[in-house]
Amino acid sequence: MSSTYEAYAEALARRKPAEEGLGERRLSFAALGFEPTFVTALQKAFPNVQEPTAVQEKLIPEILSGKDILLKDGTGTGKSFGLVLALLNTPRVVVHEGGKSRRVVTTLFIVPHRDLAYQLVEWIERLASAFGTSGGLSSIVQVVVRGSNKTLGTTIEEIKETPPHILIGTPQGLLEIYREDEDALQLWTLSTVVVDEVDYLVETAARKEAGKSFHKAYEKAVRKVQLHPGPTREILDVIYGKEEERKERAQLIMTSATLRVHLKDYLFEESGWLDADNLVKIVGGKTEAKEVTHSILIATGVREEKTEKISANVVETIATAFAVDVSGTALLVVPASAGVQRVVEDLRSLGVDAEGLDVRRGAAGENPRLLVATAATMRGLDLPQLSHVFVVGLVDGRSVNGRVVDSYVHIAGRVGRFGGRGRVVSVVEDEEEAKKMSRILRTIRVPNKHFP
C-alpha cells in the first residue's frame, strides 16, 4: 500500500496549487482539488460518500491552501472525515540533509481519546486499501495513545524508522513521547497540526461580567489553568513557541461542534498559536437534527442515599427503558466517577447485553446491545449503528452552565447524524435534576418528549 500511496503523496508536492484549477466551485470532490484516482478510491471505500457535505466544501480547499482554520459546525456534519480526506491530499514533507532526502511526519493530528484515534485510522485504512495497494499502513498513518500494547521505546522507534504521513495521537500519549525523546515527533518540520475537539482539549476559564464573588471564582479558574495547562497546550506551546527552530510555520487547524467565547478569545488573543494574517474561520449553518427526540426520565424505585456513583434506581430505569425501546444498539453515557466497568456489570446482572465502548470490537450480534462510555471517551465518535443514547443526569457537572450544555450537545450528537433518526433519553434521580435537564433542553431549543 505504501509504495503507490507514497508516489501519490509525493506527486502532490509537484502539482500546481488546487485553487488554480478550481474555477467555479461545484459540489464534487474533484472540484475541491482531489485527483481522480483519489476520488475513485474514496467512492470505492465509502460508497455512501458521493459529494462533499456543506462544511467539507468550505473546509477542504482551505486545508489544501495551507491556511490556519478555526472550524465550528454541528455534530455529525463530516468535519473529522473531511479533515482526513484533505490531509491525505497534502504533499509529504521531505527533508534534504547532507545530500540525502528523507520523509518526515507531515501532519500531527491531536484527538481527545484512543477510540477516536482508532476510528480515524480505520477510515484511512479503508481508503488506502481502496487505493489498490498492499503492504503496511505505517508510512501513511500511525497512532500514539497511552496504554496501548506497545512500549514507549517501540513506538518511538517505529515513528523514527517510518515517519507516517499522519501521526494521530492523544495529547497525553504525544507528550509522553516528546518527554522521552524530543526528536521523535519531528515537531520542527511538521506541515500541519490538527486539534480535533479543541474545546475539550484546551481548557479556558469562563470570563463573565458579574460581581466580586464571580471574579474570585474566575481568578481561581485562571490560576488552575496556569498551574495545569494540560498536555495539548504544552504541545502547541512547544510547536508554536519555538518558531526560530523551524524553516516554515506549521498550518494549524482546530475544530469542534461547540466553541465557547472565552476559548475563542484565548485562541485569538492570548495563545500565540494562530497566524492572524492567514486565518479563516468557518462556521457551519444551523444544523438541526429534526429526527432526534429528547426525553427526561425520572428514576423510579426506593430512593437511596445519593453518592458519586449511579444509584440502583437509575440503573434499573435504564435497563427497563432499554428493554422497552431498543432493538439494535444504544449508547449509555455515565459520569466518569461511576466507573464504566462497574455499570456494565450492574446492567449485566439485570440481563442487559452491556459492554464498555471499544470501536475496535466487532459488529453486534443478534441481541440488542448497550455500549457504555463516559462523555470523554465518546467525544467525536461516529457510531452509525446507534438508535438511542441514554445519559445519566447532567454527566459533566451538578449545575447547568455552558460546559454542561455543550457536553449534552456532543452526547446527543451521537445520533441523528446525516439526517438520521435517534432518541436521547436522560435518566435523572429526582425532580430537582429533571428541572436542570429541562433547562438544558430549553437552552438548545428542543422539546422534552414523552418516553417512549
Ligand SMILES: Nc1ncnc2c1ncn2[C@@H]1O[C@H](COP(=O)(O)OP(=O)(O)OP(=O)(O)O)[C@@H](O)[C@H]1O
Ligand atoms: N460527504 C459525505 N457524504 C456522506 N457521508 C459522509 C460524508 N462525509 C462524511 N460522511 C459520513 O459521516 C460520518 C463521519 O462524520 P464525522 O465524524 O466526520 O462528523 P463530525 O462532524 O466530525 O462529527 P462530531 O462533531 O460528532 O465529531 C462517517 O460515517 C462518514 O462516512
